[in-house]
Amino acid sequence: MSELRMVELSAATIVAVNNLSLKPGQEQYLAPVSYGIAATVINPQTSWQRVILDGDEVVGFVSANFDVDAPEEHFRSVLWRINVDANDQRRGLGRFAVAGLLAEARTRNMDRVVVIYEAGDGGPEAFFRRVGFTPVGETEYAEVIAEIRLAP
Known part of the structure; x- marks a missing residue:
């Protein structure tokens, strides 16, 4: 890893995000990226991408x-999706994203x-x-x- 960082989703990065690949079998557990991106349009005040x-x-x-x-407690602070490109998995990028x-x-x-996820x-x-x-x-x-409980 050279310079790992997170930036807001933008017009400059959206095409690359939509082209992230998955390992065989992962597609059944992850909706298309465009579903996650749509959340910004639906909930721009609460969405974090x-x-x-x-x-x-x-x-x-x-x-x-x-x-x-949010009326249901488990939707008040929720990770909707995390997607690391197939070629970059197992390098700590997911852990980095969760820490952020x-x-x-x-x-x-x-x-x-x-x-919230589907087991399997x-x-x-x-x-x-x-x-x-x-x-x-x-x-x-x-x-x-x-859940992960956060210390006060």
Whole structure:
């Protein structure tokens, strides 16, 4: 890794984000990137989207939402998506993105960050557990709800 950083999603990076590749089997656990990008249009005040750059190369994308008024608690501070290009996985980029997300959550005085995912072989569960998410429940669709509690 040369110069790892996160920047806001922009017109200059959106095409590269849309072209991030997945490893075989990952597509069943991740909606198209354009779904995540649409959140900015729908909720511009609460949406938080960052592009992960290694030098000038787009290597990943992370999308979250911070809405203290969300009716369901697990949607108040939620990681919606994290996508690291297939060729760049297993280099610590996902961990870097989660660390940036947690830092942002702290600046917004959130007490936790939640992620909701589908369990299954080849799915994201092992990654989320490695970076500190702990399962705390299920959605009505049997998706896993996991969280990282933030120290006050």
